[in-house]
Amino acid sequence: MSRELRPEEWLAPARRRAAAEAVLVWSPLVMVLAALGWTIGGAGLGIGVAGGGAVALAAAALHRTRRLDRGWLVRRLDARDARLEDSAALLFAEAAPGALARLQAERIAARVEAIDPASLADPWSQRRLALAWGLGALALAGIILWQTRAGAPPPPAPAAQSASSAPGAPRLTGQRVRIVPPAYTGLPARFSESLDIRAPAGSRIEWTLAFAPQPETAALQLVGGQRVALARGEEGWTAALRLAAPALYRVTAAGMREDQPAHRLEPVADAPPQVRVIEPASGLATMRDGQRSWRVVFEAADDYAVDRLARLTVTTAIGTGENVRFAERSLTVTGSGDSRRRRFVVDLPLASYGLEPGSDLVAQLTVADTRSPDPQAVRGPGVILRWPLPEPPQAEGLDLMAKQAMPAYFRSQRQVIIDTEALIKERPRLSADALLARSDTIGVDQRLLRLRYGQFMGMEAEETPKPPLPTSDKDAPSPAQEADHHADDGHDHGAAPENPVFGGLGNVLADYGHTHDESEAATLLDPQTRALLKQALDAMWDAELNLRTGKPEAALPFEYKALDFIKTIQQASRIYLPRVGTEQPPIDMARRLTGKREGIVGGGAQLTPFVIADAVPATAWRALAGPERIDLAGLEGWVRSNSARLRDPLGVLAAIDALRAAPTSRTRRERLRGRLWTVLTRPPAQVRRRNDGGALGQRYLEGLTR
């Protein structure tokens, strides 16, 4: 049995043929595509398309060879030679055949061997190949033709020269202006139709001009500026210039008349990029419960291109009230999308910022455009993510004035309770005096605490009684104090002032029974908080009273009550902050209250008058109405020095230039006069004097009043 009849050997020529044919048929398409890619996207895209096409071709070829398998071989052999008696399958069978089958196989093996494996392959499909290559060649030719057409400069346009020239003087007969924008703009070079040029700042402008008859020299004369000589070349007279500042120029040649029309050179400045927040929708976002990350999306747009990399500044403000810590981090983010309109998507992992309730996270994007040199960087709007504080109880009417803050002052009422409880525990071991002394000590603490809280209520914190608040003009403290009291106000009044000495009993009634707090003067707190604070103070008073009289057990409930109130206040507390920025000048103590007013006015306010910066154009504007000559050079200098704030300085300069060529032309004077109106500043509205009407008018008014 001829086991050496391996199907791979028989298939190999056919497979090679099939692969070659696939490659040959489809490679023109790949070449055309690569050429297209090259022309449109440059060499990189061309090579990329070619590489991709090669891979695709290889895949297609492989696919074609895969289709040629054992079954195909058997079918092809059987179809090829009737003498094989449809038994080629037996030769290439994989499983061991039966005896009869082996007999038949050996019978036809010799006949099979007589067949050349190469003859099994499909013949070249010449029509397909011809069609593919023909079409491909046509397409390539088209592309090459297009490229050569596009790349070639257009023929010089016929010049529209209005100024009639003397016979024999050179005339501008053709013009071509090529504008090459700076590379960073990504704009292709283009040809301008006219000699008035408006192009991105920094562009290179290349002129090719034709004259007839040929002059000896030619140049581009910038009005009021340099002269760019034109060099004579194969195509004509050429010159180039980099466009930086707006200017006017005219084409001059030896023998040409001077008053050629001026053309504009107008650079278009690169605009800085603009940043817009896409997400979140509003500038202030609130953090949700369990939020892990925060997505911010910015969109930056520019007239040419936005840099792919941008910097995101993340500022965190952690803490509340006065206790806020700021931290700033900066990270680089990469934008996606079209280069003119890039989108920056950032997912900020919140865990890494250590946020707490009440803290803010501000994200701000700084983008730059691709201008070179010195790209323009723009800082976009900030978006804030806020972790809200738990909602405090509302106080109506005062929300606008209040700033939420957690005061850190109320802290030691608990300590008073702990001390009192300790004292009660130790009480059995203490003498009555010692108990009173220790209880009094706690009472002093309680008193200090009460005074501190009392400050918020507006009551005096001093140890010695003072007139309540400087609201009354009375001088002596005691009559004032007495005047505020009435016989029927329901309590006794202490005669002696409070004794501040530690442990001294002092006037207990004056101290504990009544205080001259001016709670109405305390505008620090909203009414509800103040009511709570007053209750807390009442409880503290009672606690202090009991502590100072040596009854800590009786004081304890009040202490707890006070603590409860204070905790409530802490949750509701609103502290009213003074406005900043009202820095008063220092008081001159030497003249205070002397009643002298001399020299207190600091010389009166001296005002700097509004200076109209347009005296030059205004004078010229008036002079242009008549036939007199005007100072064109001075006017031009003024326009040049003020061109930054004017809208169209070139228009004014062109009108000045036109008038200079023909100073008496009435239409040119009118045109310049109209142009000058655009540069005149509007002064503040002045006052019109009215006419007295002469002697007649005065007599008339006198007659009216008679």
Add this chain to the structure above:
Amino acid sequence: MSTPELLAAALVAGGALAAAVRLALLRRVWISVLLAVLALASGALLYLALFPPLLPIGGETLVVATAEAPAGTRAEPGERLVALPEAPRIAGAERVPDLATALRRHGAVRRIRILGRGLPARDRDVAAGVPVDFAPMKLPRGLVRLDPPADTPAGAAFTLAGAAQGLAGGSAELRDPAGRRVDRRSIGPDGAFTLGGTARAPGLAAFTLRLRGHDGKTVSDTPVPLRTLPERPLRALLVGAPSPEAKYLRRWAEDAGIDLASRLEAGGGVDLGDGTVRLDAASLRKADVVIIDDRALAALGAGARAVLSRAVAGGLGVVVRMTGPATAGTRAGWRALGLTPEGGSETAPVALAPLAPDAEALLLRRGPGSADVRAEVNALDDPAPELEHWVLRGGAAFVPAVRDAEGAVLAGWQQRGQGRAALWTVPDSFALVLAGQGERYGQWWSDTLSAVARPADLFRPELPPLVEAGERVTICGLARRTRAEASDGTAVALVIDPAAGAKGCAAYWPRQSGIHTLVQTGPQGERRFAFMVLPQGSLPGIEAQRTGTETRLWAARQAVTGAPTPPERHGPAWPWFLAWLAVTGALWWGERRLRSKPTG
């Protein structure tokens, strides 16, 4: 009766009488008496044949074709058609150089009928003496009325008004001298519109009024002159308490070139102003205007108030700035200055119109910005401040100087003697400056001070607001030695018409368009006043409208004053001649018979 007529009458009467006497004495028969009567009759008839009696004419109507008369006009029976020079070619019409010529040629005219636009100014001086029929034509499409802006101080806003015919739904645009649009209003069904802009430096500027039709196509471009006059600085005194209003008023006055001295009483004799302001007669004579707030006015003593009142009567302007509601006391203080409005104790919000129709127009009205205030700082859509004003009820003598968008009076003035006193009712107008509308603040104060400031002897000739080349203008308010200079430098001496008297009027016939200047040399030196002459034919619709109106008025005058003098004419002579022939024939025959009869 003329001398030949009298002579003929005497001869004929003598002859007839002699014949009659002779015939009567010929025979003593009745027939001779008859013949004598016939002789008298023959004499009478001979006279009548020689001088036929005057007969009233039945009436001839003169049809006058003027500009745009229909070309197919024909004279009806009893009519005579004449065509003025402006008329188009009309077949069968007699060309006449003017109406007076036509009337002279056709004395028998008993009525005039005018066809077309109407009579030009040349013919409206003629008294036709007969009734005139005239029906104005429908006005042409386009601008038919234009009230150009009055003289505007530098930097102030101005308004112009006009009306367009047949352009309802179209729009009116005002373009500045550079051709940029500064205002745009749509034209309502009545065709009227009002446009505004802002003035710049002193001089004459030519704005353009462009009318667009319903489809947006340009219908007409009309030049609109704007005169901005250079002014001598005003001398003003500011008296009151220190306040933001005083601060911004000082700022505006300083910027507007007003020579302002201020007295700002801070109480206790402390003056935060210049310390130079005294309200006595001598210093008030030097001031042009005093701005005083109502409290400072109330705090003046009776003597100082009387001085102020006398100063107003002598020409001083006073602006009383209200800072609080008016009471009977404050109104008494106003009356001392000649201000009689009532009310002033209630407030109403001030309605502010937008500064410009759109943001671009606002930029153009502001002009280029300065280094301190860039042009784009205050945008059109910035919120307007909420202002209030005290509501006044003024009489006819109280003239508004500043009104808000709804017509409420914000400041008004009243005449007293040679001077004027004004009331300013917006207590917090400075908020305009804070809200970025400083130009509106300046405009309001400019309007108020312009209305009341002391009048001055200025060279302000009176002339029509729109002057066209080739048209005669009457200029009044001139003195001798005044000349008119055309834009090309040619000067014409103006001759004062002695008939105009103290008004000092002269005629001027500008030949070319452009800016013409009146130059007057006198004791005050050379004084100049420029005016713009528009190209001929630049106001066709307005001219048509004016011609129609004036012709109608002229026609109405003719009907009233035209004396009914019926024209008469000698009647035909031949009937009388025939009658004379018959009578004389009969006389001849009778006399023959009588003579041939034998006497017996």
